[in-house]
Amino acid sequence: MSLSKLETNQAGVQKRSSKRVKIDWIQYQFLLPSLFLILLINLYPFLSGLLYSFKEGTLIKQGAFVGIDNYIALLQMSEFWHSLYFSAIFGLCSVVGSYLFGLAFALMLNQEVWGRGFFRVALLVPWIIPSIVSIVGWRWLIGDQSGLANQVIGWFGMAPINFLGTEEGAIFSVILIKIWRSFPFMMISLLAALQTINHDLYEAAQIDGAGRWKSFWYITVPSIKMISIVCWILMTIWCFNDFDTIWLLTEGGPANATENLIVLAYKYTFTKNNVGLGSAIAIISLIILMVLAWLLLKRQEKDE
Known part of the structure; x- marks a missing residue:
């Protein structure tokens, strides 16, 4: 082959390669409006909150730049550490409780039981009804000594229980109600996973002498x-960021016993009008959630 023909072939290959790598920018142009809205809704508030956490001031007027003074002040506040401790207890108990109840109901509904279709719908009610409706219903049940729960207790000659008036009772109540609201999500997700398991595996295990456990x-x-x-x-993310369950039930009380980091951030931002500390609490909450999510994802990758 002559040199001129070789150069011609190389030029043709390069031309075809350039055609293959040509990017169609039309599809990306269609995505620009959605991308802009996502950045506007998510990124801008995050950057604003991050900036506020390094400043002092109020909702009306920004103050001077103070660096990490807000974060240092938080680490020296017993109120912050108590809220962090309660957030951890609230999240751990809610996740474990909702998972165990969800798994138990999923295992039950995965069997041929009477009324399975009805129970699948009925058990989803705590998840699908609006939070304000469910919390108002719970306050009607256990809100005070004249609530329905205490009326039923009184029929048996027992003294009324102040569910939300004591620290222990309030903590137990908010965790229980959070589990009640959350287990349907666990149930429906685990039920979908259970239905993908090949039943031949159970039959083979039974032949080999393996029991149910x-x-x-x-x-x-x-x-x-x-x-x-x-x-x-x-x-974990939903429980750690849960504001409506705690605020509508106890507003963080009594004596700040049920005050998690999100409620604490709300109080400092909108009640005490200290935007710097409120934003710093929110940023710390975000960092904690990102670390927890990263650890769980690493665990998932290891299992895969």
């Missing part, structure tokens, strides 16, 4: 592990 531990648990980790991540 071993079949559950060595077949069911590994099969639902991935979806369980995803549920734990989502539920």
